[in-house]
Amino acid sequence: MKIKCCKENLLAVQDTMDILKGRWKIQIIAALCYNKMRFSDLQKEIDGISAKMLSNELKDLEVNQLVTRTVLNTQPISVEYELTKYGYTLKKIIEQLAEWGISHRKKIISDDRTIV
Incomplete structure (x- = not known):
């Protein structure tokens, strides 16, 4: 029975990894966890992402119902993105990934110093 459970979990x-795969999706979701953002602000927030890649990743997140896109009635027209209610279900996971990443960075830096 445990094997079946393990396979189900795998x-x-x-x-989950199929939806969140790639270098950028988790960063985009993390950026949107606390505020809705315009496209240009998202691009500034996420170092190294091109406009084309950001656009593609946002479309994919929208297809998976994690992000909504709103065209604002401004001149020039701008677009704002925010997590859907469903997208917010990832917030705890994003926060846990961030906590683990902070701890991991500290451990690696600490271990490096003890080796030297």
């Missing part, structure tokens, strides 16, 4: 993890 499948669920694979499904």
Whole structure:
């Protein structure tokens, strides 16, 4: 029975990774966890992402119902993105990834110093 449960969990993890795969999607979701943002602000927030890549990733997140896109009635027209209610279900995971990343960075830096 445990093997089946493990396989189910592995499948669920694979499904999650298929949606969040790539270098940018988790960063985009993390940036949108606290505020809705305009396209240009998102691009400034996420170092190294091109406009084309950001556009593609946002479209994919929109297809997966994690992000909504709103065209603002401004001159020139601008677009704002925010997490959907469903997208916000990832917030705890993003926060846990950030906490782990901070701890990991500290551990690696600490371990490097003890080796030298």
